Amino acid sequence: MYFFAVLATILVASSFAADAPAPQSAQSNACARRNSYLPVDGQCDAYVECTDYVPSQKLCPDGLHYDPTVAWPNYPCGYPSAVTCKSTYAIQPAQATKDCPHQFGYFPSPIAAPNDCGQYRMCISGKPYEMTCSTGLAFDFSNNRCNWPDLVASCNAEKYLGYQCPAASFDESGNPIKTNHKFESNCYAFYSCLSGKPRLLSCDSGFAFDPASGECIDADKVACNDNAQAVPQ
Structure with missing residues (x-):
């Protein structure tokens, strides 16, 4: 889903890069290469595009930053999470709308349920x-990606998944031991705990979770409710 979102965003954003007269610093740069991009000192979302040695300053859409690692003629604007820019550098004023703090970007959803880390x-x-x-x-x-909730700093995995793992256990070498636990009302899903942190997993097609062994086994050998056929949404 992340890759489709990025593709859609980049395709739309590519039509929003604004042209502006090149500043004196850009003109004096004289475009050493016929076709290229150049950074604008002190700004995160502005850049200079050289076309046939002629410089013109452009501005990334609100919410995106210029990526100096991108080679011409590829689109040079990306999300701030993927583009390094000094904290002291300036950015254009936000062009907020009623529902978006910036024209482009990923943000917490104001309509998500409490502790729902999966909606954005x-x-x-x-x-x-x-x-x-x-x-x-x-x-x-x-990083604008979906990940295991225990690896997302802003997410409380226990509250999000609705499960508290048993205290962490370790083997003789001090390595954490993984344990699997039943997901109530659904025998095709289960919680996997490592170092006291839960993850919600599902069995492969044709298998169901067996609480006795803590593993997924042939579904015909597990007593399941007729209404529990898939991982809960």
Whole structure:
């Protein structure tokens, strides 16, 4: 889902890079290469595009930053989480809308249920789109990806998944021991605990979780409720 979201965003954003007269610093740069991009000192979202040695300053869409690692003619604007920019550098004023703090970006969803780490909002051209990670995963705003909730700093995995793991146990070498536990009312899903942190997993097709062994086994050997056929959403 993340890759589709990025693709859609980049395609739309590519039409929003604004042209502006090149500043004196850009003109004096004289474009050493015929076609290329150049950074604008002190700014995160501005850049200079050289076309046939002629410089013109451009501005990334609100919410995106110029990526100096991108080679011409590829689109040079990306999300701040993927583009390094000095904290002292300036950015353009936010062009907020009623539902989006920036024209482009990923943000916490204001309509998500409490402790729901899997729902988030994606903004494209100031329009909000409610998105949801796959079951059991949480959205990580530090890299704009869905990840295990115990690896997302902003997520309380226990509250999100509704499960508290037993105290962590370790083997003779001090390595944490993984344990699996039943997901109530659904025999095709289970909690996997490592170092006291839960993850919600599901058995492969044709298998069901066996609480006695703590493993997924042939579904015909596990007594399941007729209404429990899939991982809960």
